[in-house]
Amino acid sequence: MTITRFVPDLARRGFLLAMLAFFLLPFLWLATTAYKPSVEIFSIPPHFGFTPTFDQFAKVFLVFDIWRLIAVSMLIAGCSAFFSLLLGVPAGYALARSRHPLAMGIAYFFMAVRMIPAVAALIPFYLMMRDIGLIGSWISVVLINCMLNSAFVSWMMFSYFRSLPPELEEAALTDGCHQFAAFWRVALPAVRSGVIASTLFCVLFSWNDFLYPMFLTKLDSKPISVALLSAYGTKDITWGTLGALAHFSTIPIVLIVLFLNRYFVQGLTRGIH
Template sequence: MKKLSAVLVTLFTYVVAVLYFYPVFWMLITGFKKEGDAVQMPPSLFFNPTKENYQLIWDSGVVSFFSNSAVVTLTSTLFALLLGVPAAYVLAMFKLKKAEDILFWFISTKFLPAAGIIIPIYMLFKELQLLDSLWALILLYTAMNVPLVVWMMRSFFKEVPHELLEASRVDGASDIRTFFQITLPLVRPGLISTALLSLIFAWNEFFLAVSLTATSAATMPVHMASFMTQQGLFWAKMSSVASIAVVPALLLGWFTQKQLVRGMTMGAVKG
């Protein structure tokens, strides 16, 4: 019975994995279809593959959009970690009177939908001459991810025994040295998972990018939306450019899956 239950659980896991991956698989193969085959009803797995969609995407300057997304995502994630990790460390390791209020303030910044603040942000960036610039998105994505970094990293820092910090202070280590040489290496899985989630959120963000950019700083999601026209939806071309946009996230998740799982389960006990 134990072997049978193990086999059934394994089969169920594979079925769930296939169901979750099937939309991605369908998107990948649709990118190699002609537009007529992409909208064929009922859909078919059998077709004559073509590379013309990817050739058109390449000619449309997808490299510049891809590089914009990469620069904005990597830079904003780095800034979010630089700001959020020390804040999370202080909130987790030091007794602050208003710690709970500070945490609530961080999470409260996520309550308001982006559509509710886009007009003042647009007017402010217009005055600062930051419209259609990478720095506009970097600043906004950094602000968007800092609350995520603070809340996640605080739960990971909570897992570190305070006895280690006390022992390091007894040995004469400064707070900065304790942070970099003792605490931070212990929460590395959590740091990796936090960074990965920040990267994904910044890479996929669409609303702010389409509202504040035009051509110079447009990102991959904005480029994908350009294939939704008055003439209709170009499913094959949208699938091809979406496949290009999805590949970095898939590869990053694949190569960091062990660290991601360890990080996500590391802070599951304490909040």
């Protein structure tokens, strides 16, 4: 490498490392507060170094019913992902294969649903759930999450199926394959990465959502995201407790995304086009 290329390359890497620090340090701060003793969190002047302790975790287990919160979050994320895929994947397939002019319009309709401000749907949806007695139940959260997620999955799978050449299925159909079998056995396996990405986004969305559960669930049906919010503001709960709580709410999802990074990046760039 000549010097004329080496210097810009060094500058480029330096810039990226600075950006990495900028984007990662705040998150690392939250993760490390979990291991700080409360005294050091409130020390003045504040400092970064500390003597590690697990006190904060003990406190989290004392104050919160962690396993219950996680179970509710998993239930909501799991159910809404399952039903969103059940509704969205076939719709995406059919819209991609249909030559009817309406198909494109429906696909864009699904994309537009993604842009609805959550609050605009929240108040009437709240009243609807009140009327049928589902306020306070995690089921109402699944219902609304499913609506947003199935529209998103339809749109994303539409774009995946559209880039899949239909010849393969046509050959299967000609061979006397049932239409559903052509979808299930031929087309679906070919877009496996799209299904993984869709699942990832459904889980990510439901797990991270707090607006709907905050207003739709009550004390014994709230997920961990709502607990996180209520953790802040209570007197005996410090940033350390919050950091410890984040170990259960945030860090698992970050690790899952890092592990499935290929699908995450692919989905982000494909799903929004």
